Amino acid sequence: MMKFIKSTLVVSVCTFISRIFGYIRDMVIAAKLGTSLLNDAFVAAFRLANMFRNIFAEGALNLVFVPAFSKELKDKGSIKALEFASKVHSLLILILLSFCVLVIIFMPEIIWYSTPGFRDDFEIFNITVLFGRITFPYLFCISMAAFYGGILNSFEKFFPFAFAPAILNIVIICMLIFLDNLETTAHSLSIATLVGGLLELLWMVYFIFKNGYKLRFFKIEFDNKITKILKNIVPVIISSGVTHVNTWVSMIILSFFPGGLSYIYFADRVVQLPLALIGTAIGTVLLPMLSKKIKLTDLDATNNLQNNAINLVMMFTIPSVFGLFFLSEEIIATLFERGEFSNISTINTAGTLKILILGLPAFILIKLFQTKFYAKLNTKIPVIIAIISILSNILISIALMDHFQYLGVAIANVIAGWIHILMLMILSYKILNFRLQKYIYKEAIKYLLAAIIMIFVICIFTNILDLHNKFLLLFFEVIIGIISYFSFCYFLKVQIIRRI
Numbered sequence: 001m002m003k004f005i006k007s008t009l010v011v012s013v014c015t016f017i018s019r020i021f022g023y024i025r026d027m028v029i030a031a032k033l034g035t036s037l038l039n040d041a042f043v044a045a046f047r048l049a050n051m052f053r054n055i056f057a058e059g060a061l062n063l064v065f066v067p068a069f070s071k072e073l074k075d076k077g078s079i080k081a082l083e084f085a086s087k088v089h090s091l092l093i094l095i096l097l098s099f100c101v102l103v104i105i106f107m108p109e110i111i112w113y114s115t116p117g118f119r120d121d122f123e124i125f126n127i128t129v130l131f132g133r134i135t136f137p138y139l140f141c142i143s144m145a146a147f148y149g150g151i152l153n154s155f156e157k158f159f160p161f162a163f164a165p166a167i168l169n170i171v172i173i174c175m176l177i178f179l180d181n182l183e184t185t186a187h188s189l190s191i192a193t194l195v196g197g198l199l200e201l202l203w204m205v206y207f208i209f210k211n212g213y214k215l216r217f218f219k220i221e222f223d224n225k226i227t228k229i230l231k232n233i234v235p236v237i238i239s240s241g242v243t244h245v246n247t248w249v250s251m252i253i254l255s256f257f258p259g260g261l262s263y264i265y266f267a268d269r270v271v272q273l274p275l276a277l278i279g280t281a282i283g284t285v286l287l288p289m290l291s292k293k294i295k296l297t298d299l300d301a302t303n304n305l306q307n308n309a310i311n312l313v314m315m316f317t318i319p320s321v322f323g324l325f326f327l328s329e330e331i332i333a334t335l336f337e338r339g340e341f342s343n344i345s346t347i348n349t350a351g352t353l354k355i356l357i358l359g360l361p362a363f364i365l366i367k368l369f370q371t372k373f374y375a376k377l378n379t380k381i382p383v384i385i386a387i388i389s390i391l392s393n394i395l396i397s398i399a400l401m402d403h404f405q406y407l408g409v410a411i412a413n414v415i416a417g418w419i420h421i422l423m424l425m426i427l428s429y430k431i432l433n434f435r436l437q438k439y440i441y442k443e444a445i446k447y448l449l450a451a452i453i454m455i456f457v458i459c460i461f462t463n464i465l466d467l468h469n470k471f472l473l474l475f476f477e478v479i480i481g482i483i484s485y486f487s488f489c490y491f492l493k494v495q496i497i498r499r500i
Contacts, residue, residue, distance in 0.1 A: 010158050010159055010162065011158050011162040014158075014159060014162035014163040014166070015162055015165075015276045015277050016273075016277055017163065018162075018163065018164075018165040018166035018169060018276075019272070019273045019276060019277070021166050021169035021170055021173065022165070022169045022269070022272075023269070023273075023335055024173055025169045025172045025176075026266065026269050026335065026336065027335055027336060027338070028172075028173060028176045028177065029172075029176070029185075029189065030266065030336035030338070030340070030341040030345075031336075031339030031340065031341060032176065032185040032339060032340065033185055033186060033340055034262075034339065034340025034342065034345060036262075036340060037121070037124050037258070038124075038184060038185075038186045039186065039261075039262050040124075040255070040258075040259070040260075040261040040262055041118070041124050041127045041128040041131060041186065042131050042186045042189055042190065043261045043262060043265045044111070044114065044115045044118070044128050044131075044132075044255070044261060045111075045128050045129075045131035045132040045134075045135055045190070046131070046135050046190075046193060047265075048103075048110065048111075048114065048132055048136065049132075049135050049136050049138045049139050052099075052103075052139050053138075053139055053142050053143065056096070056139065056143045056146075064229060064232045064233045065147065065150050065229065066150045066153065066154060068084075068225070068228070068229055068232070069084065069085055069151065069154050070154045072084050072225075073154055073155075078155075078213075081154075082151075082213055082215065083216075084225055085151055085213075085215060086215045086216045086217070087223070087225070087226055088147075088226065088229060089147065089215045089217070090217050091226065092143070092144070092147055093144070096139070096140045096143055096144070097140065099139075100136060100139055100140050103136055104132075104133050104136055104137075107129050107132045107133050107136070108129050110132070111125065111128050111129050111132055112125075114252065115128065115252065115255040116252055116255060116256075117252075117254075117255025117256040117257075118255055127186070130187075130190075131186065131187075131190045134190040134191060134193070134194055135190050135194060137194055137197070138193055138194055138196075138197035140197075141194075141197030141200060141201040142197055142200060142201075144201055144204070145161070145164055145197075145201050145203070145204040146161070148161070148205065148207070148208045149161025149164065149204060151208065151213055152204075152207060152208070152211070152213075155211070157207070157211065160204060160207040161204065163203075164200045164203055164204060165200070167196060167199050167203055168196035168197065168199075168200055169196075170196075171192050171195050171196035171199060172189065172192040172193065172196055174192075175188050175189070175191065175192035175195070176188055176189065249393075249394045249397060249398075250264070250397065250409045250413075253397055253398070253401050253406075253408070253409055254406055254409060257405050257406045259345070259348065259406075260405070260406035260409075262345075262349075263345070263348045263349045263352045263406055264352055264406065264409060264410065266332070266336055266345075266349045267332075267349050267350075267352035267353040267356050268356060270324065270331060270332070270335070270357075271324070271353065271356045271357055271360060271363075274316065274317065274320040274360060274364075275360065275363055275364060277316070278312075278313055278316045278317055278320070302372070303433075303434060303435055303437075304437075306368070306434065307436065307437045307439075309368055310365070310368060310436070310440060311439075311440060311443055311495070311496060312496065313361075313364055313365065313368060314361075314440075314443065314444055314447050315443075315447055315489070315494065315496055317360060317361050317364055318361070318444075318447040318451045319447070319450070319454055319481070320357075320360060321357055321358070321360050321361065321451075322451040322452070322454065322455050323451075323454070323455075323458075323478075323481055324353065324357045324360075325354055325357050325358070326455055326458075327458075327474070327477060328351075328353045328354050328357070329346065329347070329350040330470065330473065330474050330477070331350075331353070331474065332346045332349045332350045332353060333346045333350075333470055334470050334471055334474045351407065352406070352407060352410050355407060355410040355411055355414060356410050356413065356414065358414050359413060359414035359417040359418065361421075362414075362417035362418045362420065362421040363417050365421045365424075365425075366417065366420050366421050366424060369421065369424040369425060369428050369434075370382050370424065372428065372432055372434065373428075373432070381427055381431065382424075385420060385423045385424055385427070386420070388423065389416045389417075389419050389420035389423070390416065392416050392419055393412050393413060393415075393416035394412075396408075396411070396412035396415055396416065397409050397412040400412060439495065443494060443495060446489065446492040446493075446494050447489070447494070449488070449492060450485050450486075450488035450489045450492060450494075451485060453484065453485075453488050454481050454485040454488070455481075457480060457481070457484040458477050458480055458481050461476070461477075461480045462476075462477060
């Protein structure tokens, strides 16, 4: 348990540093572009690259390659495992380069269908196409970085890939502050994204060579292992692809509401902090560990590991939901309200955040429960569940768009997220013999009580302090919240706190 917590802590600290730079980046973007159509154009273009990044890098590579590589490492040692990785490496480069070239060529057609709300504005449409062509090669860089990260994570070297996203954020900040001399800020932002991706890739290549993990270029041959990887990757790509059909539909709907893409983008940036710190960090550490436990056919050990992960998730997720919901307007105003980002932008973005944050527990637990399916190389069940979830998301988004406008997309995401996790939990119970241990229920009640008390304490101290500086006010609210929450967790005898 302590090894799991320590590894998760390394990833979480690096992710936190990256997110701090990410928020500085978003503060600069918000000040220079606000929720303008120019920012909508960049968001639409960059989301395209991000959508495929989630399919290739965080989807297929992480969820299929890492378990297979970990198994090879466990069975045959590092030399054979790296030989296997080299074969995948050669094939991956060919696929990614071919795909990127095709998308760049057909970018006008892709933007035409992905953001129909831009069709009537010829200038914005052309700018979005240009931004798409500049930023899309980022997909190649981040996918290769994720591949190298999967190798390093399997050797339990979590730092390099966990810190890599900070590089992109630092490059964008420097470009926008010191080198913002192109046609518009959005043009500088697009160039910075590509440069940041290249530097991320070089960072990962450095650590691969530093640790002596030599990857050779092989003639591409479809042997049994490569065929098995491709066979398992197809359902994951379909699953991730179906998931991102939702992103596409969301972009189509949001493109009809001025500022809608930006409101969702900035609200989602806030949600991504706990999602990355908790969900992604735990998932990154859990996948190679579960793969090794499953190889040993130790059912009790895998159940204990997953229950420990759920307990850890709840301890951080529950107060995050309460805090981000009740402090949404202060958070958005402090992070983004300056320059072109107006008070109206703050109110609309905070309203979106209040909705999205209600889905946070589901979004994090989805990562956790999917991990065990992928660790067992069972890729079909997540596909079926994803299809049902996304279909419900699309239908709910369409049904709500007339009445709730851009908020309908946020509401649909939350409902679909809870449908997704409920199905995953039920099928984990039936197919994987997963059992939620009794202590989890008791711990959950303790976390809820501590979080409720935390909000009351924050309200009391806020009234006593009566600060008018929004930065200082939010800082003290966060510090008071953290201290009060963990103090009450200790008082309520929370297991994890008592063990540390």
